[in-house]
Amino acid sequence: MNREEAPGKSPEEMYIQQKVRVLLMLKKMGSNLTQNEEAFLRNYAGVVHAQMSQLPQHNIDQGAEDVVMAFSRQETEDRRQ
Amino acid sequence: WLYYNIYQSYLFLLLSPLFHCPFPSLFSISPPFLLSPSFSHLSLLSASSPPDMEAQYTLTRAQRVRAAMFPETLVEGEAVLAAQKDPGQQTNVQQLAEPSQLLKTAIVHLINYQDDAELATRAVPELTKLLADEDAVVVNKAAMIVNQLTRKEASRRVLMSSPQMVAAVIRAMQNTGDMETARCAASVLHSLSHQREGLLAIFKSGGIPALVRMLSSPMESVLFYAITTLHNLLLHQEGAKMAVRLADGLQRMVPLLKKSNPKFLAITTDCLQLLSYGNQESKLIILANGGPEGLVFIMRNYNYEKLLWTTSRVLKVLSVCPSNKPAIVEAGGMQALGQHLTGSSQRLTQNCLWTLRNLSDAATKQEGLDGLLQVLVSQLGSDDVNMLTCATGILSNLTCNNSRNKALVTQCGGVEALIHAVLRAGEKEDVAEPAVCALRHLTSRHQDAELAQNAVRLHYGIPAIVKLLGQPHYWPVVKATVGLIRNLALCPVNQAPLRDAGAIPRLVNLLLKAHQDTQRHASSAQQTYQDGVRMEEIVEGCTGALHILARDPVNRGEIASMQTIPLFVQLLYSYVENVKRVSAGVLCELALDKQSAEMIDAEGASAPLMELLHSSNEGIATYAAAVLFRISEDKSSDYRKRVSVELTHSLFKHDPVAWEMVRPASGSDAPYSLGGVSTGCRRTTLLGRLPCPAIVHFIRCLGGLDWLMPLGCLKPIQYLSNLPLLQERTVA
Numbered sequence: 001m002n003r004e005e006a007p008g009k010s011p012e013e014m015y016i017q018q019k020v021r022v023l024l025m026l027k028k029m030g031s032n033l034t035q036n037e038e039a040f041l042r043n044y045a046g047v048v049h050a051q052m053s054q055l056p057q058h059n060i061d062q063g064a065e066d067v068v069m070a071f072s073r074q075e076t077e078d079r080r081q
Numbered sequence: 082w083l084y085y086n087i088y089q090s091y092l093f094l095l096l097s098p099l100f101h102c103p104f105p106s107l108f109s110i111s112p113p114f115l116l117s118p119s120f121s122h123l124s125l126l127s128a129s130s131p132p133d134m135e136a137q138y139t140l141t142r143a144q145r146v147r148a149a150m151f152p153e154t155l156v157e158g159e160a161v162l163a164a165q166k167d168p169g170q171q172t173n174v175q176q177l178a179e180p181s182q183l184l185k186t187a188i189v190h191l192i193n194y195q196d197d198a199e200l201a202t203r204a205v206p207e208l209t210k211l212l213a214d215e216d217a218v219v220v221n222k223a224a225m226i227v228n229q230l231t232r233k234e235a236s237r238r239v240l241m242s243s244p245q246m247v248a249a250v251i252r253a254m255q256n257t258g259d260m261e262t263a264r265c266a267a268s269v270l271h272s273l274s275h276q277r278e279g280l281l282a283i284f285k286s287g288g289i290p291a292l293v294r295m296l297s298s299p300m301e302s303v304l305f306y307a308i309t310t311l312h313n314l315l316l317h318q319e320g321a322k323m324a325v326r327l328a329d330g331l332q333r334m335v336p337l338l339k340k341s342n343p344k345f346l347a348i349t350t351d352c353l354q355l356l357s358y359g360n361q362e363s364k365l366i367i368l369a370n371g372g373p374e375g376l377v378f379i380m381r382n383y384n385y386e387k388l389l390w391t392t393s394r395v396l397k398v399l400s401v402c403p404s405n406k407p408a409i410v411e412a413g414g415m416q417a418l419g420q421h422l423t424g425s426s427q428r429l430t431q432n433c434l435w436t437l438r439n440l441s442d443a444a445t446k447q448e449g450l451d452g453l454l455q456v457l458v459s460q461l462g463s464d465d466v467n468m469l470t471c472a473t474g475i476l477s478n479l480t481c482n483n484s485r486n487k488a489l490v491t492q493c494g495g496v497e498a499l500i501h502a503v504l505r506a507g508e509k510e511d512v513a514e515p516a517v518c519a520l521r522h523l524t525s526r527h528q529d530a531e532l533a534q535n536a537v538r539l540h541y542g543i544p545a546i547v548k549l550l551g552q553p554h555y556w557p558v559v560k561a562t563v564g565l566i567r568n569l570a571l572c573p574v575n576q577a578p579l580r581d582a583g584a585i586p587r588l589v590n591l592l593l594k595a596h597q598d599t600q601r602h603a604s605s606a607q608q609t610y611q612d613g614v615r616m617e618e619i620v621e622g623c624t625g626a627l628h629i630l631a632r633d634p635v636n637r638g639e640i641a642s643m644q645t646i647p648l649f650v651q652l653l654y655s656y657v658e659n660v661k662r663v664s665a666g667v668l669c670e671l672a673l674d675k676q677s678a679e680m681i682d683a684e685g686a687s688a689p690l691m692e693l694l695h696s697s698n699e700g701i702a703t704y705a706a707a708v709l710f711r712i713s714e715d716k717s718s719d720y721r722k723r724v725s726v727e728l729t730h731s732l733f734k735h736d737p738v739a740w741e742m743v744r745p746a747s748g749s750d751a752p753y754s755l756g757g758v759s760t761g762c763r764r765t766t767l768l769g770r771l772p773c774p775a776i777v778h779f780i781r782c783l784g785g786l787d788w789l790m791p792l793g794c795l796k797p798i799q800y801l802s803n804l805p806l807l808q809e810r811t812v813a
Contacts, residue, residue, distance in 0.1 A: 015725045019710055025703040026669070030571070032632055034673055034711070056699065063625055064564055064659070066481040066522050069515060071474055072401040072439035 020047045024055055142174075149178035150185060194235045201236035205243050212249040217259055224253055224265035231272035240269070241279040248286040255291040260300050267295060267306035274313040280321075284314060289324040296333040305345060308337070312348050315355045322356055331356055331366045338375030343385035350376070350391040357398050364402040373399065373408040380417040386426050393418070393432040400439035410444045419453035422460065434460075434471035441478035450479060454489055461498035470511045473502055477515035477522065484527035491529045496520065496536035504545055510555050517549065517561040524568035534572035543575065547582040550591060556614035563588065563622035567629050576633035585630060588623045589643050595619035596648065617657050624652060624663040631670035640667075641677045646684060653689035658698060665693060665704035672711040682712040691727055 009017070023037050033041075041048050148155055204226075211223035227250060230236040240246050247270075254266035270288060273279030283289075288310075295307035311330070314321040325331075330352075337349045353372070357363040367373075376399075379392045396414065399405040418433040418440075437453075444450070457479075460472040476495070480487045490496075499516050506512035520542075523533040537543060546569070549562040566584055569575045579585075595616040610616075627645070630636045649671075652664035668686065671677040686708065693705035709724050 011722055011725060015721065018725060022703055022706045022710060025699070026707050029700065029703065031669060032673055063525060063567055064622065068442040068445060068478050068481045069474060069518065070442055072406065
């Protein structure tokens, strides 16, 4: 999320920039977009192109992490043979 | 002579019914009585039979009886005529031959026993003195004699009943410089250790420290006698374990693992097991002396079954020790134990499996486990519940955060095998939980995750998995299952089968149940656990699964129709960051539908979403922004501008002191909200914590109090109206 002020940009330009970024992040996380949102991205392809390189490279939302199970809490003695 | 006479009479007692003769009275035997080889006493038999023929018959019979009982009296070349008509059938005399010889032997032993005991009793005091002699040769000879005496039971018993003798032997063993003397003395103690009285005598005479010292002997036979005697003491003598530990027995035994005699090693490892079971200090001593490496070496390089079994038992004991565990893994323990899972020894296989299971949580990053993983997948087909429990548990841990292992298990049919294990597990949670966890690992975060997601469906796993959400709830299994369902839903082709299996209503009901539970305990500080699972985890898991299921339009409609939107909006206020993320995520998907977007807006989601824009979690901030964009599509441009303002500015960006005053103490998101709307979630009001200048600045940033109205924040306005400084600015 772009929190830095961008001097010289109008509120409308800021809005477009932020929305493009949010929509690109959503796509990266696997979420669906509405038809309007897809059209929005097509309309502002230039902004999309500029934002793509600024997206984080790591995975954002992959669900809960794998967890090990601790089995060795107590000893069990087997029958001596 | 007397014993011999009695013995013969006993035989007649045995045999007379067979001869159809009345038993001759003992008192009719007139002393002195001598048995001649020709059995001339047989004239004592009944005189009623015809004299000539009968005499001939009984003489032959007598010869047969003699030959059966005393074969050593037969003259070389002498043979006894067989009496039976059918050579294949034994006569009564022949059948009684062996038992009568045993009886004879026992009586001879009885006669000799007394002799041996008397001899030993007379010799012990003298031998005791000689064992302490200054002359090494004398000591040596005395030791040899004592060793000879231990060969017979009677004399052995006399020796062990003499504490002075046992002490003398021990002293001789540890003080001598002569190897042969040491060997004889050690042999004596070894012989004595086969009886309880002997063990006690050795123990009481301080034999254990001496025997432990003998473990450093360069002589193999002394080593063998010492370790075997110590083994007998550890097995059968109370107090021996403590004594061995105190004598630094472990420090001397562990280096012996380098020896090459398999039987010696088997006894040594069994000693280690006896000493370390249930004793943490012993386990640490074994670790400090290189025990794990030595034991793993044995597992890798020997094939004597008993040795492998005893060694696996030691490893099993050490595998519950947090310090030993990584050392065993680093020494290659997983691979070494994995070599023995397909042999014919069931006890060895089972021990290796339990040990591997214990070690598995420390082996998630180990390489070279391909062979082990394949064997474990094949063992998932077993009907043995112990084998299933271990195989599923090991696979669950080895696939945890290890993309290579995940891919390998997926490629070798692990998904199908795990589904079958789940089906066979029934109510056995020890199998079901790790099996489902393993499937959950396989279906995410690796190159073949999609393959695994499809494989679950193709092998008819979806109905069985959804069924695990039913009652009775075993929460660890439920938690693992909702995570698996979430992963399965990532594959678009699985969405409809999951819906058809009834996943959505089950997830919603579980979510409601878990959320109600958290609300019930919200006022108290204690967290709610059921079967070791926090209900917040169930809330997170169910919401996360519904989030992914909501990517499908039909599922989306079904989820919204179950009146879930108010609950999801409430969850935005949760103090658990993951719950905030998944609830923002599911709302983001639901907001794709216009009707649901309006419902979300009507529930007042804007306020918490505005807060979440500032989350340090990128996922949360993105979902929150997306929901705000979607619910503001039909709003005025002024509203959209303010959303943009909120996106652009962070609160208190130009007033860091004020920000610090309201910043949460921990790394998690602050338990705060705008206003005091009670949703049952644990939080305090932000405005209640702000200093007045900060409040004024905050309001200026937002463009005045009247801006709060469209966002539905009535309560904060009421709160603010109570602050004297701001009364003049309060909107009615």
